[in-house]
Every structure is written in C-alpha cells, then in structure tokens.
Amino acid sequence: MDNNEFDVIIVGTGASGATLARDLSRRGVKVLLLERGAQRPLSEKLSAIAAIAREFPVAAGMKATTAYTVGGATSIYFGVCKLPTAETFDKLGIDLTRELDEARRRLPIAEVSDDFLPPQSLVVRDSARALGYPMKTHPMLIDPSQCPQGRYAYEAKWKAATFVDEAVAGGAMLATRARVARVIVEDGRAVGVEYFHKQGGGMRKAYGKKIVLCAGSPATPKLLIDAGIDDVGSRGFFCKPAFMVFGSVPGLAGRDAFLGMTECDLGNGVTLGDGAMTASLFKLFMLSNLKPTRLFAHASTVSVAVALNDTLGGRIDANGNYSKRLLPAELDKLAAAEGIARKILEYAGARRLFRSKYVAGTPGGVLWIGEHLDRDLQTRIPNLYVCDQSLVPDVTITPLVLLVCLAGRLANHLADALQPRVAAAVAPSDTVTA
Template sequence: MDSSRTTFDSTFDAIVVGTGPGGASTGRELARSGARVLFLEQGDAAPIAGTLTQMAARAAVPGKGAFLHRDLSLLVRALTTGGTSTINFATAAPPPAALFAAHGIDLAPALDAWHAELPLGPLPDTLVGPMAARIMDAARSLGQDWHKLDKMIRPAACRSGCWRCVYGCPFGAKWSARELVDDAVKAGAVLQARARVTRLLVREGRAAGVDAVVDGRPRSFPAPLVVLAAGGIGSPRLLAASGLMDGPAAFFSDPVVAVMGSVDGIEDGGKEVPMAAGMHHGADGIAYADLTLPGPMYQAFAAQAGRFDRLFAHAHTLSIMVKIRDEVGGRIGPRWVDKTLQPPDRRKFDQGIGLARAVLERAGARHIFASHHFAAHPGGSVAIGERVGSDLQTAVPGLYVCDASVIPGPWGLPPTLTLLCLGRRLGWQLAGIDQKQY
C-alpha cells in the first residue's frame, strides 16, 4: 500500500473518501471496471501488528478515533486503512432485508457474490474456546437459541488462543476491508493514506472533487465522481463542512454492555475468538454473544464499573455482550458527538442484562457485574430516504455516500456485511454492471 505519495501524475475518474467496507468495496468494483480511482484515507496504512498500542492509537484517542460524552461512555471508530473492520470481531450478520426493501433496495445479488468470495461461516468446534462453549451450554440449558455465529475468519489461518481479534489480526486469519483496497490497487487504483479531507467540492451544481490535507500540505483533487465513505460520524461532518447538510444529524450507535462473572474450572482463559456464539431477539431489539476480551481491555471494563476487586480475575471470568437496537437521536457536531439513552433503550438494557445474569449464574458464575455502555456502530446520520436516495446519491449529482451513515434505521447488529453489500451494489451501479447477472 502506498501511504506516502503526495504528487500525482494523472487525473482520476473517481475519488473514494474512506476505506472501510463500504468505500473499499465500491472502489474495488470501479477499479476493476477500468476507472482511475483514488482512495483518500485519513488514517495510516501500516501493517497490522496486533498490539494494544497500535489499536489504541487508531481507535481510542478521544476526539480522533473515540468520543467521550454524556451517558454514552465511549463511541469507537478506527482511523486506518480498512476502517473499523481491522479491529472488529469479524461477525458477519446478514443485512436487514426488510429495512432496505422498504426503499426498493435488493441486496441479495451482492450478498450472494460475497458468499462466493469471502470466508463466511461459523467457526469449527476447535476454534470455539472454553469460555464461549461454557456460556453456550448454559444458555441452551435455559432454553435459549444460542448458536454459533457466522464469522469472517479463515479457520486454517486462525491461531487458537491468539486473542488478538480486537487488536487487529497480524496473521491474515481475520478478513478486513484492507484486502479489497489491495485488490483495487492491483487493478490500478491509488491509495493515499494520512489524507484528511476537509471539503467536498461542487462546481456548476455537480461533484467536482475534494480538498484535503496530505502530510500537512493542503491539496485539491479534482474528479467528476466522489464516493463519501468516512463513516457514520465522518460523513455527515464532511457534508456539513461543505455546506451540504440541511440541519443537524442524529444517529444510532448500537450501545453495548458487558456482563461478567467469575467461574471455577477455567484458570487460563481469555485467549479465544470473541463472539463465537450468541443469539438475536429481533422483536426485542437485543443481541447477545460471548465477549472474551484481552486482559488489559477486561481490566479497563472492571475499573470502569468500579470493580477493582475483579481486576486480576480475567483468566477465569466469563463475559456476555448485551447489544441493543437504540433509538435514533443525539447530534453530531463539528468536533463532538452527543447522544443519551432514551427510556426504551434503558428498558432493553435492563431486560438484556437480566438474561445475561441468568445465563452466567447457570454457568456457575459469581461476582457478576455489568460495565457501563459503549458503542462502535454509529450510523443512520445520512439515511437512505432522508439525505440520499436508494441509489445512495446525494442532492448533488456525482456525490454518493456509502457507509453506515446511510443505513435507513437501527437494527442492532454488526453492519460490516451490510456495508459490503451496499458498496458492491453501488460499484456495480456506477460501473454500469447489471447485478442480475450475479
């Protein structure tokens, strides 16, 4: 990947702002069709090291990769090539078909194409760790439909006991959108990392390119087609900075709490693939999964909850994620975000935490506690049907948005596969490819 190039000897047919799943998949389709594509990525393109230090620099610096505010304790995004797909848990939830069908969007052809290409499926039993297995057995004994979840992981390359999923996989086992950017670059696209886009350019009523700061130097990049994929927070901010937002942006965030309890019989745990199994109560808007985290992250959760007595219990503490489908609300400002839980959100958390406690108790857990909530899936801020059409085009011809910001409503599950489908569909559309052939 080229992360240092600041001069260009050619013009571009398309600029893609951001390299998460939506932007990377759109850009790859365009590059493969012969278009001259420029990716502009605000973060770095350094190889994934799988370390806490690297992950924290990309995703945990307040005001950059993370936001601290009112009662949403922490909102996380990753600024790096591949976006948050580099540090997520690689869970492949299918797109919410009905949510998109209401806007005349069929993602089935794109989903079929991804199933033919990506490593999608549940983990083999050999990669389901003892903590995840114990939680699953306890949930099933209570009559819950707890089952293995589809993951975007190559089992043959996955190292059991590695625990690095959330830090970034250095072994190539966990898929990330970096692979699509690599494919696009091989097809002739250019990647410019550490490029902070400051304004979307419009000339004579049409998209005309972007202004950016690259390696500390202001640059202008002309192009007749711009795909904005800066994420649920970044995209509305850029639209607002460019005078292209008609009012403040609200959003959803899929808040999460971790419910934890210590057990006997597991003394060297905490080194397994997280979210190996779980369940989703769609009608209630609550999702559950095992959530084994690296030691330092577990300790941060325990300290945040005031449970300093549990700081050194990581190796034998089971953890269950409770994620809710929250109400759209709050506001995204130029340098801040603000969102509070609404009464329906709190009721969902109460219900979900109660069930998680019951599962942990059935698993033999003691000293059970819940963390404060955090979130990592901000979206809906440039929603389809409100600020973009079903073709993902804004009111400005030639300017499209393709990231979590366009998801038309919350549904409370990981959006990676949905964004891949949206990106592929948009790429086919812009390249003039009939998706019916897939």
C-alpha cells in the first residue's frame, strides 16, 4: 500500500466515526479518517460554538444543528443518555445487547442526584410535581468526578474527540479540513473517495478496501445519492421537534447546568423537561429568538423544554435537502404541551413568559437495515457502508450510545473481513492536522 491506500476510509469523526476508527486501529487495521472540520480546542464560549455549529433546515421554520469539528456533534451535545431498548433493537433489526454491555463499560454513564440540579431546575421540578407532572432524572454521559457538588463542567461530558485521539495513537491517520466530495465507484464497487484538502493542495483521492460514511446529517444522505443510491429517505425521517418556554423568577440565583437532566413523559409522544442550561447557550437562545434584552437574565430564568416524538414523514430531495410537515395532530399535541409548560412556569412564580421558535433534533430513520443496508451496514454498492445517525430507528431514545454500539459491531465485522491483511502488523502513521 502506498500512502493514499488504506484498509478502511472513514468519513467523519463524530461518535460513530471515532468509535469505528478507534476499534479498527486497535486491531491493526490501516485507517484513514477524513474530517471536514478543524481540530480546535473545544470550549463552550459563544465564539467557539459559532465557529463549529451548522444549522440546516428540516421543515418550514425548523432547523436541526450539527457541528463541523473533530468529534462532530458531541462537541455541542447535551450528554443526555436514554439507552436503546429491546424495542430499539427490534426496529433496527439487530440485537445489540452485547454491544450495549460493552458500551456501558467504555462510556461514562452517570446517574444524577439532586446535587446536580441547580436552583432553577429545582423550582421547575417542584412546580411540575405539584401540578401532577413528575419529572425524573436521566442518566447523563458525564464523568461526575469532574463535577464537584454537581457543578456543571463542559469537560465532564463524554466527547468523541477522545476516541479520535485514541485512534490516532493506535495508528489511524487523521486529515482535518478534509471535505469528502464524492465516493469513487468503479465497476459498481466503492474503491475510494475524492476529497478537498486545502493544505494538501486541493482535490485529492484516497483508496480503501472499505469505505464507511459516518458524516451524519445532512452529509451522508447526499454522498449516497451522488453515489447512485436513489431511495435514500424513502420512509421519510423523524427529527424530534422541540421548543422551550422561558420565564423570569425575580431574585432566583440560577447557575450553569447540564441541559435536559429531568423529564416527564406525557404518554402521548410528548415529553416535558427542565430547560436549565449554561449561560453561554442561554445567550445563543436569546439571540436566535430575538430577545436581546434578556441576554444577561440567565440566573433568574426558568424554562421548560417540550419535545415531540414525531412520526416518519417528509422526504430528502436529490440535493440532500430534508423537508417535512408536522401532522395536524402533532401540532395539536405540541400546542397542548405548551399550555402545560406555561402553567408549570406560572405556578413556579415566573413572569414574562415566551415560547422559543421550534428547533429540530438530528434527523434519524433515514436509512433502514433490510431496505437500504444489509445487516453488516453495507449499502447496495459493495464495500460502501454507513454507520451514523441516519440509521437510528427509534425517536424515543437519545442516539449516542446506540451509535457507539453500532460502530463497535461494524469494527468487528470489518476487522474480521480484512483479517488476512490485518494479520500483518501495520506501522503507525503520522497525524495530518490542519
């Protein structure tokens, strides 16, 4: 192999790509990781979030967010952990019980105690409980040892960048600011990718025995469509529409908080959660909702987040654009939940209530095993695989742990498939960073 030939080329370094790269490099597989974002020090300052976060429309007036950076969306995610269930595995068509046990060992999954709930969350929780909407805490993907007395710490959240570091230490080659433009298909088989790498002199090609798209939304669907797969999104998609209702409680001394720690399931596909967050994320919310006068009101603000488990629907067009309309019944449920959220906040003594605009979660349900992919996550184009959020089949869970399970399983499959080559030790390669 020369230096543009690899066993496996992985496009994207989010949770899926990072896990896959780490597990493959540990088994001696020669891996190239291509990431369109840069490798910046991660932080939650407004300027740092603005530099990596990217919105894309999924429905009229509703956008989803992703992040272009090493580690993908985990650099800005909330860290809520609703584990996949037997029902998730049924929908997926693969039982990942073994991989789930493994993921529990390799990820920090912490139960949160009352210590973690800041004053603004306790106000909301107590009010909700008094009105008959008990909010339970979720496990979180955080390392509690980094949160003395439950204090918020960005560093405590698990991030895929740590797995990227381990992959590189294990010999994977990482190219950042390397945007994959297309999959190279020859004689009906995927053989490589073409990517734009300014530092590397413009358009470049790399060849691999196996190509895995882990580029998330909206990139993976577009790469597949361009490669000739014509039924991407044939069942539509779900995107978990959500909004927040905010209010002010004069004199309240709130503080930074992990978002989404508590939740009440209304039993009709809608959940109400506590919307406490960090001051910098709060500022982003106020700016994007045109509330500049509230920019510095983080400490006295309480909020309830409303989210809907939407049904599959809508489409992805030939340019990879998502579009869907919420059903009238879904809009009715959200309107009713807004009424409950307002009652909870009013009962908590909040004033000056307002609802944010709708936002969407990362789209899932785009690709299905047995329809778009086989059980080994291979597409109809031999040697082209997908492992990312596009194939999360269950809107009721949070996706991260499922993605780590899927990537772990795919790593075992690919390493076994490449075994004759892997048996020969491969020298570690250099890191190519921007």
